[in-house]
Amino acid sequence: MRRTAKLTRVAVGVASIALAATACGGTSSDSGSGNGGGGDKKGLAIAYDIGGKGDQSFNDAAYAGLQKAQKEFGYKTADIEPTEGETDADKEQRLSSLAKQGYNPVVGVGFAYGPAMEAVAKKYPKTTFGIVDSVVQGDNVASLVFAEQEASYLAGVAAAKATKSNTVGFVGGVDVPLIRKFEAGYKQGVQDTDPKVKVVSQYLTQTAEEGGFSSPDKGKAAAEGQIEKGSDVEYAAAGLSGQGVIEAAAKAKVWAIGVDSDQYKQAALANYKGSILTSALKDVGGSVYALAKSVQDGKPLTGTQTFDLKVNGVGLAESNPELAKIPGLSDAVAKAKAGIIDGSIKVKTE
Known part of the structure; x- marks a missing residue:
């Protein structure tokens, strides 16, 4: 069953997530074990769009959502950089690797991940996937789109x-x-x-x-x-x-x-x-966090989730x-x- 729960101001908000620190370039396959006794539990993973971490904009906003989830839920996270001139097959391999390692949810930041996510989501039906700025069909996919x-x-x-x-x-x-x-x-x-x-x-x-x-x-x-x-x-x-x-x-x-x-x-x-x-x-960070929270609560969001002025998205x-x-x-x-x-x-x- 596809869950398309109504978004509320509690779930997201433009002011809800600030960039706590200026992100820098580089790739992290494990952003840390977090706080709160999460042990080896793996949670949110994000795969960046073109420009990567440190763009002071789109990708860094997603990273802020990851940081918030990591701190609140106390689990291991991952954030992976794109490579120059990569193909859809490269993106598919990246998403597959994160799902195979046990990260959940796995988020592709940017519409370029559309074809890869459609293919990978079918292979890992027990993993919740999220894609920012695109709509991908799948029982385990949340399409995080904005007005x-x-x-x-x-x-x-x-x-x-x-x-x-x-x-x-x-x-x-x-x-x-x-x-x-x-x-x-x-x-x-x-x-x-x-x-x-x-x-x-x-x-x-x-x-x-x-x-x-x-x-x-x-x-x-x-x-x-x-x-x-x-x-x-x-x-x-x-x-x-x-x-x-x-x-x-x-x-x-x-x-x-x-x-x-x-x-x-x-x-x-x-x-x-x-x-x-x-x-x-x-509020890319808010949308990423909202998806992570829904998975943590055992009620993963799926389907098209629209973030607009009404929900401070x-x-x-x-x-x-x-x-x-x-x-x-x-x-x-x-x-x-x-x-x-x-x-x-x-x-x-x-």
């Missing part, structure tokens, strides 16, 4: 209120449906707030293999080009490449909007934090005090959030 367009809409509202040039930018890592959701929500939020504001967009690559999610230099170059065209607010949905966008914005003394994690708070970006107006939050960061100083911004964001939740604002996905 990225809703958080991006709020980012667009903030951008429209913050711009002085009436031009704002969007940098997408790879031209795929997932990232187009970010762009669609952002553009709609900008236009609904102020139709006079122009959005200039650019995708770094057509495929992930070309480095769209893992090349800060590409992100920096794209942002510099948009800033030359007059953009004074830069929003990136580009994984590790987004760090280059933030760097370019800081150098040009314009605003940057982060993504997935609250990038204003991250130590690795401390030199640029004054330029990070806000971040479109996506997405949102907009408020860490930078400058955000509240921009006339009308906070009120406009609050109004937009309420409208999305009550259904009076329908956010586009493309």
Whole structure:
């Protein structure tokens, strides 16, 4: 029987998991035995997406969920890095190895794990699998998906209120449906707030293999080009490449909007934090933790689990005090959030 229990604010929340420490690169086949007397018991394992641990964004958010589960449940965890130019067969081998070792649940971070997870889940029916940002069919698979367009809409509202040039930018890592959701929500939020504001967009690559999610230099170059065209607010949905966008914005003394994690708070970006107006939050860590908790409780989540504004699965960061100083911004964001939740604002996905 497929369990699709309703998510609640208790289970997840954008503010529920903060990155306790700046993640660094590297691969850990055993993140530690944890606390609480778990002994040799093995629990949550995650396989990272392109960019790996240390991206200050998507992958690090998943790692924060793993850390929370490890601390709370006192078991051994594992987190495994991707390899350059890997194939679906490589991903399948990685997921199989984790399941065979006894880790449960096993989570693939990113839509690229879709084909591999579909194959592996059938081979290990007693293991619960989770995939972030994709829907995979399987009686033992939880598809952890997000309303990225809703958080991006709020980012667009903030951008429209913050711009002085009436031009704002969007940098997408790879031209795929997932990232187009970010762009669609952002553009709609900008236009609904102020139709006079122009959005200039650019995708770094057509495929992930070309480095769209893992090349800060590409992100920096794209942002510099948009800033030359007059953009004074830069929003990136580009994984590790987004760090280059933030760097370019800081150098040009314009605003940057982060993504997935609250990038204003991250130590690795401390030199640029004054330029990070806000971040479109996506509680990847909360979703990973929620899945781990469901397995720990003996009631594993399966099926499609959607994390949206209603359950605080997405949102907009408020860490930078400058955000509240921009006339009308906070009120406009609050109004937009309420409208999305009550259904009076329908956010586009493309």
